[in-house]
Amino acid sequence: MELNLWAVAAILLVGLATFSLGFRSSRQASTTQDFLVARRTVRSRRNAAAVSGEYLSAASFMGVAGLVLKDGADALWYPIGFTGGYLALMLFVAAPLRRSGAYTLSDFCEARLGSPALRRLSTAFVVFIGMLYLVPQFQGAGLAVHQILPSVPGWTGVGLVAVLVIVNVFGGGMRAVTVVQAFQYWLKLFAIAAPTFVLCALFFSNGGVDGIGATGLSQPAPPRFLSDATVTVETDVRLSVAESVQLRATGVVDGGYTRDQIVFWGPGWHTASEGTVLEFSEGSATPVIEGATVANIDWLRPITGSNDLFTTYSLIIALFLGTMGLPHVLVRFYTNPDGRAARRTTLHVLTLLGLFYVFPIMLGALSRVYAPELLVSGRTDAAVLALPMKIAPNTLGEILGAITAAGAFAAFLSTSSGLVVSVAGVLSTDVLRGRIRDFRFGAALAGSLPLVLAMLLRPSDISLSVGMSFALAASTFCPVLLLGIWWRKITWVGAVAGMLVGGVLVLVSLVVTTVSDYTGHWAPTFLQQPALATVPIAFLVVVITSKATPSRIPADTNRIRMRMHAPDRLGFIRDRDIARFGTAAERARLANGRHRR
Amino acid sequence: MNLIPGGTPGDPPPPRPRRKKVILADSRAPVTKLRTVVELEEQTSWAEEVVRGFIRTQFWTAVRLALIVIAVFGALPLVFFLAPGLSEVTLAGVSLPWLLLGVLPFPLLFGVGYWYNRLADGHERDFVDLVEK
Structure with a gap:
């Protein structure tokens, strides 16, 4: 129970530091400009830390290690894609988008193609993607709280994070969040790097895999329990058993009720219902949840079938092209002073992310050796939290x-804050009237709706549902952004058609997979990551429809293109929001009186 | 008793406008820069041609670098699929695919990014030199 105290203290400390940092800098934020774009004076290094801090979500901090534990080599594509998305952003989007002066994706669509209909459609997608991304963040928070305090129900953690985020955004808007996000990046890097170093040192000083008697990572056998283990099944599971195993079970196993009886499982499929307690003895082979890799040799090897090949390519496309369409990422770029700074910021981001992702990969591999019981309960996302006590069951492990x-x-807080700020920004300027009060109302709405969803829906793997929001972003905003920036002949009709087709296709596959998850996994696996099909289709629809409606090419296309691409020194950069945001009184306060930077 | 023109008697007098300094243009900006900017802004056929050429250069630079990344990451899954024996090759105790997927991509992504940054900055400098001549 001492672990709880340490962990609770650490979490409270993070919450307190976040809140006080946000509160202190929020006292300086007074105008709508401050709230929305941090006055555009943020330096590129700090901005890069803030971008990374905002971006490294629960999917990165917990989800990557969990997927590595479950899927092995194939899961390594997640960190690659999470980072590579920024390269695509830098090559094709960062500088021109910053120079276009658009604050949100909807701003960009309207500025480039001049259509209010397109603006409304993209607003709807921004809000939808933001919410879709927030749900797994909140669910991850619930999982973490449950891991630390098993007696507290998961919804407490969900509610706690949601309230903290909304209050923080209420207090200071984006400037506060910039400082907080930069702080959170370094916090997260420390929180994953320090334990990794210590745990790896312990692992090797114990003599590695052979020294502790675990299944070698290249052996054709499932992992083994290193000590007696008791697993409580949280949701109904279907387990794959490779080597026969003897266990003691209380609850419903294979359809029959048992009460503290010895059960013998031969090779094949077995089920355990919610609330069942399974006790395994030291050295027995681990039954593995459906969907995870059973034998260690398959875990070590990437791409074991043509199905894997399709999923992997689809994932690569979704992650590489989806990043540029995420609402909280683009808003963050607006705090760069100019296009060149936006490019430099992205380069720093590539370094910071690459530095970070080495560690969750290593922790995931270690937990395959030390924490096989997570494969039974299916709560693989908790690997990062559970691993320290498995390797060092003493005070060191607790710390x-x-x-x-x-x-x-920190991961939940930062990503959720960023998402809430960006969704609230879009809601307040596009749907409401753009006053500070509207921004706060938008924040409350953007935080509470996903909170309700997170409590209602069944938690699945964090990274998988995040992968779906990437697919949605890649199939809606990516074609419009890329073609809008580089292709002269795009029209708003084409953009609307492409966004609708891409978005609807992804949404259909999302609904189908969710329904099939509840009714016995009948959906084909490619629907879980449809980007390989939907992204090219969306691009094609935009191109063909635009070609068919050449009369709709905006008259000022050349001028807008020049603004987006001309070097910053020529001074074409225009920040569209100056005239848009804030009421007349707030604008007057900005223009008159003392000089503002 | 309508003392204030256009206002009703109950209205408070409008606040006196603050004094403002109005200038035609920022005198610190160099004249040549102003002239080229005007020309670009007016979209003369020369300006249009120059801008289109510049955008094309930037685009193909980005595409070329993207192709390098696509070639590397696009080939890896196929290579692993066709040569499953690769995972038995180990380097310093770590299986080769894990090194290729877990470590190599990050320096590669940074390197390509760094390269692009330098190229794009160079193109922008060339463009500014061209217009400001």
Whole structure:
């Protein structure tokens, strides 16, 4: 129970630091400009830390290690894609988009193609993607709280993070969040790097895999329990058993009720219902949840079938092209002073992300050796939190566990704050009237709706549902952004058609997979990651429809293109929001009186 | 008793406008720069041609670098699929695919990004030199 105290203290500390940092800098934020774009004076290094801090979500902090534990080599594409998305952003989008002066994706669509209909459609998608991305963040928070305090129901953690985020955004808007996000990046890096170093050192000083008697990572056998283990099944599971195993079970196993009886499982499929307690003895082979890799040799090997090949390519496309369409990422770029700074910021981001992702990969591999019981319960996302106590079951493990728990909390806080700010910004300027009060109302709405969804829906793997929001972003905004920036002949009709077709296709596959998850996994696996099909289709629809409606090419296309691409020194950069945001009184206060930077 | 023109008697007098300094243009800006900017802004046929050429250069630079990344990451899954024996090759105790997927991509992505940054900055400098001549 001491672990709880350490972890609770660490989480409270993170919450307190976040809140006080946000509060202190929010006292300086007074105008709508401050709230929305941090006055565009943020330096590129700090901005890069803030971008990374905002971007490294629960999917990165906990989800990557969990997927590595479950899927092995194939899961390594997640960190690659999460980072590579920024390269695509830098090559094709960052500088021109910053120079266009658009604050949100909807701003960009309207500025480039001059259509209010397109603006409304993109607003709807921004809000939808933001919410879709927030749900797994909140669910991850619930999972983490449950891991630390098993007696507290998961919804408490969900509610706690949601309230903290909304209050923080209420207090200071984006400037506060910029400082907070930069702080959170370094916090997260420390919280994952320090435990990784210590745990790896312990692993090797114990003599590696052979020294502790675990299944070698290249052996054709499932992982083994290193000590007696008790697993409580949270949701109904279907387990694959490769080597026969004897266990003691209380609850419903294979359809029959047992009460503290010895059960013998031969090779094949077995089920355990919600609430069942399974006790395994030391050295027995681990039954593995459906969907995870059973034998270690398959875990080590990437791409074991043509199905994997399709999923992998689809994932690569979704992650590489989806990043540029995420609402909280683009808003963050607006705090760069000019296009060149936006490019430099992205380069820093590539370094910071690459530095970070090495560690969750290593933790995921270690947990395959040390924490096989997560494969039974299916709560693989908790690997980062559970691993320290598995390797060092003493005070050291408690402290390391507290550090990773604090990092996980930082991950939820920062990503959710960023998402809430960007969705609230879009809601307040596009749907409401753009006053500070509207921004706060938008924030409350953007935080509470996903909160309700997170409590209602069944948690699945964090990274998988995040992968779906990437697919949605890649199939809606990516074609419009890329073609809008580089292709002269795009029209708003084409953009609307492409966004609708791409978006609807992804949404259909999302609904189908969710329904099939509840009714016995009948949907084909490619629907879980449809980007390989939907992204090219969306591009094609935009191109063909635009070609068919050449009369709709905006008259000022050449001028807008010049603004977007001309070097910053020529001074064409126009920030569209100056005239748009804020009421007349707030604008007057901005223009008159003392000089503002 | 309508003392204030256009206002009703109950209205408070309008606040006196603050004094403002109005200038035609920022005198610190160099004249040549102003002239080229005007020319670009007016979209003369020369300006249009120059801008289109510049955008094309930037685009193909980005595409070429993207192709390098696509070639590397596009080939990896196929290579692993066709040569499953690769995972038995180990380097310093770590299986080769894990090194290729877990470590190599990050320096590669940074390197391509760094390269693009330098090229794009160079193109922008050339463009500014061209217009400001």
